[in-house]
Amino acid sequence: MKKILIICPFPQDVAAGQRLKYEQYIDIWEENGYSVKVSSFMNIKMWNILYSKGNYVKKIYYTICGYSKRLYDLLIVRNYDIIYIFLWVTPLGTSFFERAFRILAKYIIYDIEDNILLKQKSVNNRIVDLLRGAGKILFLIKKSDYVITSSPFLNEYCFSINEAGSCKYISSSVDTSKFVPLNAYTNNKNKITIGWTGTFSSKKHLDSLRDVFIELNKRCNFRLYVIGNFDFVFPEIDLEVVQWDKETEVRDMQFIDIGIYPLIDDEWVKGKSGLKAIQYMAFGLPTVASNVGNTPNVITNLENGWLVDSDEEWVLALEKLINNPILRKKLGLSARNTVIQKYSKDAISSEYLSVLDIPHSRAPQHNG
Numbered sequence: 001m002k003k004i005l006i007i008c009p010f011p012q013d014v015a016a017g018q019r020l021k022y023e024q025y026i027d028i029w030e031e032n033g034y035s036v037k038v039s040s041f042m043n044i045k046m047w048n049i050l051y052s053k054g055n056y057v058k059k060i061y062y063t064i065c066g067y068s069k070r071l072y073d074l075l076i077v078r079n080y081d082i083i084y085i086f087l088w089v090t091p092l093g094t095s096f097f098e099r100a101f102r103i104l105a106k107y108i109i110y111d112i113e114d115n116i117l118l119k120q121k122s123v124n125n126r127i128v129d130l131l132r133g134a135g136k137i138l139f140l141i142k143k144s145d146y147v148i149t150s151s152p153f154l155n156e157y158c159f160s161i162n163e164a165g166s167c168k169y170i171s172s173s174v175d176t177s178k179f180v181p182l183n184a185y186t187n188n189k190n191k192i193t194i195g196w197t198g199t200f201s202s203k204k205h206l207d208s209l210r211d212v213f214i215e216l217n218k219r220c221n222f223r224l225y226v227i228g229n230f231d232f233v234f235p236e237i238d239l240e241v242v243q244w245d246k247e248t249e250v251r252d253m254q255f256i257d258i259g260i261y262p263l264i265d266d267e268w269v270k271g272k273s274g275l276k277a278i279q280y281m282a283f284g285l286p287t288v289a290s291n292v293g294n295t296p297n298v299i300t301n302l303e304n305g306w307l308v309d310s311d312e313e314w315v316l317a318l319e320k321l322i323n324n325p326i327l328r329k330k331l332g333l334s335a336r337n338t339v340i341q342k343y344s345k346d347a348i349s350s351e352y353l354s355v356l357d358i359p360h361s362r363a364p365q366h367n368g
Contacts, residue, residue: 004029004356005080006038007073007101009087011047013246016199017113018086020172020275021150024345025352032353037080039073041066041090051200051229066090070097077104082359085144086111088136095139102143107359110144112137112154113172114271146355150273151294168355172275173348174282176340181284182254185329191238192220192322195256195285197227197276199244205262206232212314213237219315220322227252253283257328258321261289262314274298277305278343281335286328288317298343304334 006026010018026036042050046062049055070090074097077083083105089097102108141147141158147167149155155169196206206226213224214236223238227249232241242252259280263269274294280287281304289295291307299305306317321328341347 001033001035002082002356003035003080004037004082004084005073005077006036007070007083007085007089008038008040009091010042011040011044012038014044014047016275016279017172020174020279021113021170022084022086022111022352024173024175025349028349029352029356032356034356039069041069041088063092074100074104077101078106080106082107082109082356084109084111085140087113088140090136095136098136098139098143102139107146108140108144109146109148109355110140111148112141112158113150113273114154114268146358148355149271151271152297153294154271166358168351170351170355171343171348172273172278173343173345174278174339176282176336176344176346178250179253179279179282180250181332181336183257183284183332185325185332187323187325190221191223193223193225193255193257194260194318194322195225195227195253195258195280196260196262197244197253197279199228200230203228203230203232205264208264209260209262209311209314210234212311212318215311215315216318219319222318222322225252225256253279253285256280256283256285258318259283259285259287260318261287261295263290263292263295265290265292269293278339281305282339282343284332284336286321286331287335288314288321298338299335302331304338305331 006022008018012023013019029036043062043065046059049058067090083101085108089101142161142163144162145164145166147158147162149158149167149169150172152169155167159165159167198206213234216222217237223240224234226232226239226241227244228241229244261276261280263272269292272293274297277287277289277295277298287299287305289299289305289307291309296307299307301307308314308317
């Protein structure tokens with residue numbers, strides 16, 4: 001039986017980037033003859049306080065525990081046929097651990113999400129670069145035997161520097177047997193619910209729509225529903241904030257009538273997979289999204305969603321969808337069909353298996 005050791009930042013079943021990428025395929029890998037062990041840098045206790053203020057002593061302690069775990073991983077790495085690294089091995093310092101894994105591992109698959117290389121760099125502060133480990137990501141892209149990317153843009157970049165010449169874009173995906181619609185597409189309730197889901201790290205994108213919501217509130221009766229892991233305050237509009245929870249995730253998403261995916265157009269966004277759009281679309285939600293990054297590859301404007309380029313277009317799109325249940329239904333049903341065909345677990349599973357089988361053929365591959 002072929003053995004895989006997954007090296008990842010976060011505990012299982014909590015971070016969307018992991019849950020909706022490789023994590024949901026582990027059972028399929030095992031069914032296809034792989035033995036899988038997962039080693040996350042953080043434990044659940046660290047995850048629970050990660051974005052909270054204070055708790056510095058606990059955060060330092062759990063970070064030390066994470067590094068201790070990585071030292072143990074180095075002792076067992078030779079026992080595995082494939083080392084599957086998601087995002088990073090360790091969060092801080094030099095690339096010592098990454099280099100050690102490269103020396104000891106038989107075969108490394110590196111799964112990179114978003115344009116994380118850009119996030120790791122601090123233009124004006126070399127000390128910050130060192131603390132964040134700015135060279136770690138670049139080393140993994142260059143030296144891994146295979147790189148899995150989250151967008152065509154990122155795939156082209158990684159292919160240009162990966163020494164093995166082996167990269168593949170595999171989209172984020174969802175389990176459409178769990179993410180199911182529950183939307184009547186009617187205006188028979190008091191208020192239409194506009195929904196957004198995300199973490200503290202993506203809060204700035206939601207903040208970018210504050211002027212849009214203020215203007216929309218003058219024209220329409222709606223509620224903003226925020227699912228996240230942070231506090232969000234917006235007294236000018238009707239707002240409900242719920243903490244993300246795995247047990248209630250599906251129910252919370254089903255409460256939404258219109259999904260929104262705002263993105264600030266910058267280099268970071270070019271590496272994003274369009275995951276939020278895919279999530280909304282799986283639930284049959286008409287989705288309004290910024291026309292940037294990989295999103296235009298996921299959403300075809302006014303066929304399975306609505307792409308916008310300005311605040312004025314945001315207001316127009318949301319106002320029309322709030323007032324037109326027939327249009328919401330048309331876009332929502334088409335969106336659901338798109339996800340089933342292109343971004344469902346069933347549609348994507350073979351993509352991962354083809355990469356896992358490559359160590360036996362060692363054939364360089366570039367799929368954009």
